Amino acid sequence: MAAGNRWRIAGPLELLVLQPTPFCNLDCAYCYLPDRDSTRRMSDATLNRVFEFVFSSRIVEQGFTVVWHAGEPMVLPVAYYERAIEIAGAHNSGGLQVRHSFQTNGVLIDDAWCDFFKAHQVNVGVSVDGPAFLHDRNRKTRKGAGTQHRVMEGIRQLQRNEVPFHVISVLTRESLDYADELYDFYVDNEIREVAFNIEEIEGPHAASTLGGAGIEARFRRFIGRFFDLVARDDMALSVREFDSMVPMILGANGNQRDFPPTQENAPCAIVSVDCEGNFTTYSPELLGLKSSHYGDFAIGNVNTDTLASAINSDKFRQMSNDIARGLGKCRETCEYYSLCGGGAPVNKYFENGSFDSAETMFCRLNRKAIIDVIVAKLQPPVGVATDAS
Amino acid sequence: MKICHAPRYQGRLAVAERLQVLRSNGWKPASADELAALGAADGEGGVAVIGIPGRLLKRWWELVESDQVSTGFEGFAREIAEYFEYKNWFALPANLLMEVVAASGDKHDNELVPSDRMRFANGVGRALAWINLSDENASIALEAERMRIRIILEPGEGLMVPVSGVRWNQSTLGNSELAVTLLIGSLSTD
Numbered sequence: 001m002a003a004g005n006r007w008r009i010a011g012p013l014e015l016l017v018l019q020p021t022p023f024c025n026l027d028c029a030y031c032y033l034p035d036r037d038s039t040r041r042m043s044d045a046t047l048n049r050v051f052e053f054v055f056s057s058r059i060v061e062q063g064f065t066v067v068w069h070a071g072e073p074m075v076l077p078v079a080y081y082e083r084a085i086e087i088a089g090a091h092n093s094g095g096l097q098v099r100h101s102f103q104t105n106g107v108l109i110d111d112a113w114c115d116f117f118k119a120h121q122v123n124v125g126v127s128v129d130g131p132a133f134l135h136d137r138n139r140k141t142r143k144g145a146g147t148q149h150r151v152m153e154g155i156r157q158l159q160r161n162e163v164p165f166h167v168i169s170v171l172t173r174e175s176l177d178y179a180d181e182l183y184d185f186y187v188d189n190e191i192r193e194v195a196f197n198i199e200e201i202e203g204p205h206a207a208s209t210l211g212g213a214g215i216e217a218r219f220r221r222f223i224g225r226f227f228d229l230v231a232r233d234d235m236a237l238s239v240r241e242f243d244s245m246v247p248m249i250l251g252a253n254g255n256q257r258d259f260p261p262t263q264e265n266a267p268c269a270i271v272s273v274d275c276e277g278n279f280t281t282y283s284p285e286l287l288g289l290k291s292s293h294y295g296d297f298a299i300g301n302v303n304t305d306t307l308a309s310a311i312n313s314d315k316f317r318q319m320s321n322d323i324a325r326g327l328g329k330c331r332e333t334c335e336y337y338s339l340c341g342g343g344a345p346v347n348k349y350f351e352n353g354s355f356d357s358a359e360t361m362f363c364r365l366n367r368k369a370i371i372d373v374i375v376a377k378l379q380p381p382v383g384v385a386t387d388a389s
Numbered sequence: 390m391k392i393c394h395a396p397r398y399q400g401r402l403a404v405a406e407r408l409q410v411l412r413s414n415g416w417k418p419a420s421a422d423e424l425a426a427l428g429a430a431d432g433e434g435g436v437a438v439i440g441i442p443g444r445l446l447k448r449w450w451e452l453v454e455s456d457q458v459s460t461g462f463e464g465f466a467r468e469i470a471e472y473f474e475y476k477n478w479f480a481l482p483a484n485l486l487m488e489v490v491a492a493s494g495d496k497h498d499n500e501l502v503p504s505d506r507m508r509f510a511n512g513v514g515r516a517l518a519w520i521n522l523s524d525e526n527a528s529i530a531l532e533a534e535r536m537r538i539r540i541i542l543e544p545g546e547g548l549m550v551p552v553s554g555v556r557w558n559q560s561t562l563g564n565s566e567l568a569v570t571l572l573i574g575s576l577s578t579d
Contacts (some may be wrong), residue, residue, distance in 0.1 A: 133399045177397040180442040180472060188443070271465045 002179055010268040010281075010311055011059025017272040017284040018042065018050065019070035020080065026072065026105050029138040030170060032203040033070065041076060042275040046303065047084050050273050051091040053302040059268045063097030065123070070274070074108040078116045085120055090313065099123060103168070105139070107147055109154035114161035124165040125195075126155060130182045134175055152189070166193035166240075173199075173209035176218045179225035186237055195240035198365050204357040211361060219365050222360055223373045231377070241370050248339050249374055262341035265327050267311065267320055277302040279310070282323060283346035291349070294319060312373050319387060322355035329358040340367045390424065390533045392427050392540060393434030395549055397476050402543065404428045409528070411498075411537035416560075419538070426534050427534075435551040436531065438540065439478060441520055445469060446545040449571075451520050469520075469571070479517060479551055482575035486514065489522060492568045496537065498530035498560035505554030513577050516555070520547035520571040527568045530560035536558055547571070 019125055024036040042050075047049050054060060068081070081100075088098055101123040109126075123280035128151045129135040136146025148175055156257065158165050167186075169175075175182065187192055199208045210219070223241075230237050263269040264283045272287040273279040278298040297319065300310035327342040334340070340363070347360040394400055397462060408419040408427060419427060428434075445468055452461040466487045474481060488510050504516040521527040521542040529548055530539040532555065539560045540548060550557070559568050 131399070177476070178399075179475065181399065182443070184442050184444050221475065228471070 010307075012061040013054065013057075013059045013066055013140040013262055013268060013271060015056060015065050016050075017067045017069055017270060017287070019274045019287065020068055020073050020076050020084070021275055022071040022288065023075055024072040024105070025075055025107065025142070027140055027142045027144075028105075029140070030172070030199045030205050030208070031295070032200070032205045032285055032289070034290070036071060040275050041080075042273075042277075044083065044087070046275070046277045047087050047302045048091075049277060051088045053307065054271070055091045055093070057307040059184075059271070059307065060096065063099065065099045065101050067101045067103060067284075069103040070272070070284065072105055072108075074100050074104050074113065078112050081116065081120075094154075101125065103127070105151065105152075106154035107150040109157045111157065111161065114157055114163050117158075117163045119193050123162060124158065124169050126140045126151065126158070126165055127170070128152070128155070128167050128183045129169050129172075130175065130178070134172075134178060134182070137174060138170070140170065155189065155191070166195060166238075167191050168195045168197055170197045170199055171210070171219075171222070173212070173215065173218075176215075176222040179222050179229065183226060183229040183237070189235075193238045196366075198362065200347060200351070200362055203285070205349060206350075208361065210365060216364055216369060220369045220373055223370055227373060227377050241366070242374065245339065245370060245374055246370065248370065249378065259319070261327055262344075264344050264346075265323060265342040267316075268307070273302060274298075281316075282319070283344050285346045286349075289346075289350075293354075313316070314324070319355065325356040326354070326358060329356070333358055334363070336363075336368050336371055339371055343367065369374075390436060390531075390551075390555065391429035391434035391475070392436050392533070392538075393429040393438070394431045394477055395437035395439045395476075396432035397478075398437075398439050400440060400543070400546060402541065404438070407541040409539050409541070411530075411539070415577070427536075427538065434553060435553075436533070436540070437478075437549045438542070438546060439476075439518060439520075439549050440543075440546040441472060442468060443545060445472065446522065450524070458489075467579050469573070473518075473573075482517075484514075484576045484578060486511065486576050487571060490570050490572060492559050492570070496560065498537070498558050501530060501532055501537075501556035501558050503554055504550050504557055505552075507572070507574060509572065509574060509576065511576060512549040514574045515552070515577065516550060516557075516572060516574040518547055518549045518573040519557075520573070522569040522571050523567070527546060527564055527570070528560040528562050530558050 021041040022033060022035040022038045026209050085100060092098060100120055103125045106126040129139055132146060132148040135148040139147050141147055197209050201208050227242060230239055230242060268281050270284055271279055271281050274285040278301050280297045280299050290296055294315055299313055299316040323345050326348050330342045331337050343360055343363045345355050347362040348357045349355050351360045392404055395502055401482040405424050408424065410419050412422055452458045452465060470481055470485060486509060507514055507516045519529060521544060524544055526541055526543055528539045528541045530537060559570065
């Protein structure tokens with residue numbers, strides 16, 4: 001999907017985030033999901049309505065990805081998803097390419113799940129924060145026990161069954177001193193693709209260990225060290241933050257105004273639907289969170305509303321205008337805009353109290369620090385002539 | 390002088406599992422009182438247990454097995470220095486030196502030597518750290534709180550010593566035949 005298509009009123013849809021259930025079998029310290037004790041699930045009727053709603057809307061032009069998330073998707077049985085994929089297919093009369101993706105904590109992966117992933121070419125992301133001494137600090141069972149050994153059993157299942165996967169690791173204050181240990185963990189466990197999320201401030205998770213003084217310098221040190229380790233092995237480990245940013249940095253032309261906003265800033269590039277059919281757009285994390293300004297961030301319900309009525313609602317217009325103004329501030333004030341695309345609305349709201357704002361901790365760490373480190377690493381050593389010279 | 394784990398290092402063994410005291414009948418685990426006297430919270434002791442990543446230990450043995458120590462040691466040492474720098478364990482001196490010594494299983498712990506007047510291959514200097522490059526546990530004997538103690542180190546682990554120096558030597562564990570140690574120090578400019 002060309003990023004340039006995001007200059008439009010709504011869509012095209014790139015990600016459909018579906019919450020099959022808000023329930024999670026774990027109780028991670030930094031989780032932002034407000035309702036993870038609830039065992040509600042998205043009914044067949046709502047599933048039907050979601051796909052009818054999406055395929056009949058004008059925001060679907062080409063294929064899109066369905067992400068099953070916002071709770072632990074694998075607490076529901078494989079049969080649930082077999083049926084869901086069947087329902088999606090029944091509404092896909094145009095034969096568009098619809099990819100399914102699971103973001104899971106990994107502890108329930110078994111052979112039956114692996115067969116399902118392979119049969120439907122599901123993109124699997126497993127959350128693991130590295131070696132047990134890092135992972136188990138935050139990713140715990142409801143009784144407070146560490147989960148790393150169970151996640152690794154899940155990863156072994158995927159590997160034995162030759163199911164491709166990537167991992168997402170949340171970086172906390174503690175992680176920043178352990179770049180080598182993290183790198184060795186991925187390499188030793190034959191994990192080929194890694195994405196780093198930072199411990200963000202979102203909804204009920206109102207404070208991050210990355211918020212204190214001196215963290216930015218430590219974060220830069222960590223990223224620099226990790227980049228060196230990856231580069232030393234000829235980038236054999238794929239790191240989302242490096243893989244996505246390096247080509248952009250090398251190709252940056254500095255023409256900020258032509259750069260489109262990111263998915264999270266583009267209306268209906270992402271649509272997130274909770275298990276009751278309530279839906280929102282922009283950052284998926286907004287789904288289910290409360291707001292003093294908007295009440296919540298749901299702009300409609302697939303069972304009662306159309307997309308047209310939702311985007312004509314006062315709430316959507318207010319959110320959309322605020323997000324657009326925040327994006328404008330980024331464009332006007334931030335020299336990193338051409339490589340970033342405007343940050344994440346959810347962070348702006350929960351850190352700054354408004355979508356109509358610019359810099360956040362996410363920007364300082366996950367954008368500015370990473371860009372600065374990569375730019376510095378890509379500079380030729382002083383005295384070395386480049387082709388252009 | 391107290392023993393601790395260095396900040397930003399996660400060892401598998403606790404200090405209590407590493408620490409032994411020399412008694413009339415040989416090396417024995419430290420008692421609770423001795424542990425209280427010798428142990429310190431992470432980062433708060435004079436002698437700190439550190440470790441290099443498994444990747445670097447493996448690199449060392451690849452150099453040995455491919456008979457490329459002479460050509461590959463400089464790169465290996467540079468990686469060790471970069472790792473220490475990232476961990477911020479101590480300021481790397483301008484005259485940093487590293488050398489690998491192999492010692493037979495003879496008793497060395499009868500005689501301790503001062504770490505601040507070490508004889509290196511290229512002269513005399515101050516030892517800053519030792520790393521166990523063997524593929525089995527090793528130990529370093531020290532003088533601490535008027536006791537002769539030793540600290541057990543797993544492969545890739547080592548000790549970082551205070552600038553004020555300690556008296557130390559290698560100590561043979563069980564049936565170990567050869568202890569391979571990376572000495573990290575600074576050469577005296579006197």
